[in-house]
Each structure stands twice: as structure tokens, then as C-alpha cells.
């Protein structure tokens with residue numbers, strides 16, 4: 001029997017709705033919020049207002065593009081957290097409203113598990129490569145950096161995590177220091193292509209946890225390098241932008257790969273995936289493929305449109321949960337932190 005799922009994602013600053021049939025994507029609509037650019041970061045209050053404006057047109061468009069009416073939907077999958085509470089509330093409340101109005105069950109999805117399960121989306125005209133279980137996923141987003149051992153779509157274990165900043169935050173904060181626009185990750189990625197990745201050396205962390213990460217020391221080291229250099233040459237950043245970006249990106253990728261390689265050695269798992277916004281980074285993508293080639297890994301890189309926040313990944317996660325009978329109750333509320341989920 002065919003199962004049709006409507007997915008809704010509103011955890012940060014992208015409002016998205018997607019429709020899948022079984023695991024095949026029928027539509028995936030994303031409204032990105034431009035309102036935050038001029039502030040150099042996401043303003044939570046403005047994000048929730050924009051979600052409120054976007055959610056109905058976005059869902060409507062997703063249904064139309066999929067050629068599906070609301071009465072054909074078997075379940076509504078929605079992001080329960082982690083994320084910005086005010087943003088999550090819009091998606092959760094919308095899901096409840098539609099659930100009550102049309103008598104459709106709701107299925108909650110953990111946003112981070114959604115990123116990981118983006119590797120199981122199929123397209124109508126071609127199958128995408130799927131990792132075999134168990135696999136390791138390096139999850140790198142704006143708010144989280146983790147190594148996850150994925151045993152099944154419903155059974156995941158975090159074996160490493162950042163003890164301070166996330167990799168995406170390191171990109172965004174260093175970009176801000178250089179006066180680059182938000183979000184800084186894609187801008188640094190672009191500028192790095194013109195620079196020398198060995199031009200500057202920044203501090204690499206020594207973290208106790210075998211598979212854990214830290215990025216705050218790198219951020220400080222980057223800041224001090226700039227501060228000292230600007231004293232000698234006021235236009236230092238302007239003159240060395242590409243080299244700074246290339247060196248920063250190389251350092252972040254080296255840090256990420258070091259612990260991932262250890263985790264693969266230790267667990268013996270050699271199906272390796274990456275997911276989350278930072279998995280769009282060309283340095284990381286090249287680095288994973290290169291490390292995999294040397295180590296006999298099978299590497300899995302998500303299509304670019306499934307790296308940053310999207311509802312397709314929420315719909316696929318919802319599909320697995322629905323098939324396992326995991327229906328959420330109507331009194332469910334969103335949660336901001338992963339530890340509360």
C-alpha cells in the first residue's frame with residue numbers, strides 16, 4: 001500500500017513543506033527568510049513571524065506541486081526540535097490544526113535525525129545511493145556537530161559531539177569577524193577556492209572525549225591572528241581574505257576528519273555519510289571522498305538541496321516512524337534542546 005506523508009520543517013529560518021509517497025519525493029518547497037541578513041544572524045522573533053506568514057502558502061504549494069490533496073495524506077510529519085522555540089511552535093501548531101481538521105495522524109521528528117535520514121530520500125526518476133546499516137554519519141549543522149552511529153532509521157547513537165561551538169557556528173562567527181554576510185559558511189566556501197589553505201596556521205583543539213569536538217579555541221585563535229595583523233596593516237583582512245578563508249576551512253575540515261577517522265577505526269564501520277548544512281562545504285566533501293579513497297570507505301554525500309534545512313528529510317523520517325506505529329498525541333509541544341527531546 002502506498003503511504004503519503006506531508007513533512008513540515010520550521011526549526012530555524014527556513015519554512016519548508018514536502019510531500020513523499022513511500023520514500024519518493026513528490027515536492028519539496030523551501031521559503032528562506034531574507035529578513036535576517038541585515039542583522040548578521042537569525043533574530044528569533046522575526047523568524048517566527050516569517051514562518052507564520054510563509055507556512056500556509058508553502059504547504060499549499062507543496063501539495064499542489066505533488067498533485068496531492070489533503071485527504072490523500074496518511075500522516076503529517078513535523079519537526080519537534082531541537083531549534084528555536086518560537087519557530088518550532090508555528091510548525092507544530094500548524095500540524096495540529098491540520099491533524100484535527102482532517103483527522104490525519106501526526107508524527108514528530110527529531111530535526112537532527114531528519115538530516116541523517118536525508119540519505120534515504122528517493123527521486124521519482126532515479127534512486128539515490130543509500131548507506132547500509134550500521135553506518136557512521138558526521139552531522140554538521142549550524143547548531144550541532146556529532147558523530148552518530150546509525151543502526152537503523154529508528155535506532156541511532158551519538159558517539160561524539162561538540163563540547164562548545166558547532167562547525168557551522170565556527171564558519172559563521174569567523175565570517176562575521178571578517179565582515180562577511182550571514183550565513184558565512186557558503187561565503188567562506190566560495191572565497192576559499194581562490195586562497196592558499198596553508199597560508200595561516202590556527203590552533204587545533206585537544207579534546208578529552210575520543211570522538212568529541214571543540215571549535216571555540218579555533219575561533220579565538222582566528223580572532224587573535226586577525227587582531228594582531230590588523231595592528232600592522234589596517235586592510236589586512238581585505239588583502240588576505242581568500243587565504244584566511246582557505247586556511248580556516250582546511251583547519252575545520254581537518255578537525256572534523258580526524259575524529260571521524262578514529263570513530264571508523266574504532267567501530268570498524270566503513271559506510272560513512274555526512275549531513276547537515278556544513279555538508280554542503282566543498283572542502284569537507286572533497287576531504288571525505290579523499291579520506292574514503294585511502295581507507296576503503298563507501299562515502300555518501302547528500303545532494304546540495306538536502307544539506308541545509310528542508311522538509312523532505314522530515315517527511316522521510318516521518319515515514320519510518322509512521323510505519324513503526326509511532327504516532328504523536330495532540331498535546332505534544334516543541335522542544336528547543338536536543339537533551340529534552
Ligand code: KG4
Pocket residue numbers: 012140141142143144167168169171172183184185186189276277278279280281282307308309
Ligand atoms: O543544517 P542547517 O541548514 O541548519 C541547522 O540545522 O543549523 O545548517 C546551517 C549551517 C550554517 O552555519 C551555514 O553557514 C552552514 O550550515 N553552511 C555551510 C555551507 N552551506 C551552509 N558551511 C560551510 N560551507 C558551506 N558551503
Ligand code: ZN
Pocket residue numbers: 111115141142276277308309
Ligand atoms: Zn538543520
